[in-house]
Amino acid sequence: EAGVAQSPRYKIIEKRQSVAFWCNPISGHATLYWYQQILGQGPKLLIQFQNNGVVDDSQLPKDRFSAERLKGVDSTLKIQPAKLEDSAVYLCASSLWVAGDSYNEQFFGPGTRLTVL
């Protein structure tokens, strides 16, 4: 079974530029997550989708970050304009949705390492 795919793996941009990341979840996974992992910290949830709807985006800096999952499969995360503090690894994860379970195992992609100069 193919895992969660992400691209690009690495990206270097200058501050105030824009950048976009792409994620393809595991086939059949209704739930998709984007996390930000700053060096030396654990991943922090930015946004959670259920199919093509947003479940939780409370920690997404909406003045500069946006995400979409238009057809309920692939997703893109965009930063515009980027700041130095956005340097991090951006992780995508997906999970099945099983009603009644308090947790459905999340499967993570390899991440995109963003460096903002």
Place this chain on the structure above:
Amino acid sequence: GDSVTQMEGPVTLSEEAFLTINCTYTATGYPSLFWYVQYPGEGLQLLLKATKADDKGSNKGFEATYRKETTSFHLEKGSVQVSDSAVYFCARSNDYKLSFGAGTTVTVRA
């Protein structure tokens, strides 16, 4: 809010040594608890989990027991190998959301 505190690293061990990484969590709700591992150059992988008090999760020789009385979920392995070198993350879930600790880097020397 929901939080997880885990032992700071880095931790350096010799092969066959005993490993323990401490993890404590906030006790709001009825969380499930997890250890994730990130090997060099790879994505996060679920190592083990426990969904209720006194449950013991185990995998690849690693174990962790859900201790409600001490709000802890310490990770242990009796005899580590070089291949166990990785970053280990403790995490809790509530309402489908994961909250991670800061991670502990473990290096095992031959």
